[in-house]
Amino acid sequence: MLLKSLLIAVALTLPAAAARAELRQHGNTIFTLPEGWSMGQREANGTLTLWSRLPDDECEFCRMWIARSQVKTGAPDKLLARNLRLFLDPDEPEPERIGEVSLSQEGRHKVAMQALKSGRDVQILLAVEIADRTEFYGFEADSRDEARIAASMEIFARDIVPMILTARYLTEGAAPLLGAPDPGGISGVWQGTGTRWSLGIDMMMKMTLESEIFVFWKDGTFYDGTPPGGLQSFDRAAALRAGDMSFGNYRIRGDQLLLDYADGQSDTRSIAQGDMEQGFDCTDSATCTRVQTLPDGTKINGRIESFSHTGFSPGSGITGGTTFSSTLYFAPDGRWSYDSFGGASASFESGGYAGSSSSAQSGRYRVENGTVIRSFENGSPDLVQMIFLDAAGNVMIGGDYLKTGP
Secondary structure: OOHHHHHHHHOOOOOOOOOOEEEEEEOOEEEEEEOOEEEEEEOOOOOEEEEEOOHHHOOOOOEEEEOOOEEOOOOHHHHHHOOOOOOOOOOOOOOEEEEEEEEEEEOOEEEEEEEEEEOOEEEEEEEEEEOOEEEEEEEEEEOOOHHHHHHHHHHHHHHHHHHHHOOEEHHHOOOOOOOOOOOOOOOEEEEEEEEEEEEOOOOOEEEEEEEEEEEEOOOOEEEEOOOOOOOOOOOHHHHHHOOOOOEEEEEEEOOEEEEEEOOOOEEEEEEHHHOHHHOEEOOOOOEEEEEEEOOOOOOOOEEEEEEEEEEOOOOOOOEEEEEEEEEEEEOOOOEEEEEEEEEEEEEEOOEEEEEEEEEEEEEEEEEEOOEEEEEEOOOOOOEEEEEEEOOOOOEEEOOEEOEOOO
16 A cells, blocks of 8 residues: 555544543643653754553554744745754754645644655654644654554554644633642742762663752742743743743642643642741752852853763673763853863774764853853854852852862
């Protein structure tokens, strides 16, 4: 059976009954998360990944993307044709089109669809016209043989098509999943650093530090991580437009901190001794406590260093490994610079290889709203990190300690 015929047959057919699902939100889009699928990571560009966790390894290598909402700049089929690499990694080759882009009217919405072949995977891209915006979706599955393709397309029709065709959008009047906040009575930054263990390629357990940062405002809003504007009032509407779902509403109930995220998920943290000033459960091995941010205009004098080395597994017959080191310098004159070095080598019975690379960047920084903002001389977007004193009075930038000595 031709792949194109299969795609056209199933792609825009709504099954009689959709699988049980949970309501979720990503920016402008409110959708039902099909049973057996899980929320994955959010990329820096605002794209959300959904992973198949279906039983019996059904559609084992399938995944779904929901891109950041975009202002409409043309017909969906034309926009789709210009965004064929939207969900491809930069180093992947140009994809092969499978048939032509199709355009259909689904209720009030125009939907454009294009199938692609990339390596051993097949992708289906969809662009949905929503009032003055365009929503992009992507679905990927293993395409090594027709049986796998047919099974994956059945999952696409059963789980993904209903999710897209029943989605609701803020631009068409849908209310966000997250309601208005209730005044919470606390404000400031809470941070904790714990340890995390992982198994390296050398089969040795490695301990790494893991930092969590939460910012709270008295109106009942919180942010998990570093807010784009630091401590200034949080713009919830702008965050939704950007696909940033790291914020939400917080409530304190006795010795529990209740966190309701904008995407519809919730979390409960235990408060130490029932007092937020004593902190709350943060990482698996740490407590988040209140920290003092540095005042606007602060000048920094120090560096942040990083070093890692990983060898190959003992008994593998290969010696060598990978090494990475970097240093970020801050000077009192308002400038910063960054140097990094990476190397890899391997030796084995029939030969070996070795290689290395280095990079350097620089620019200016300023401290505002509890953050240090780095501007790049090459025109890259500013980088924003929280800057504060820990309980011992050490300066931390993000989750890293600023070194000031030799």
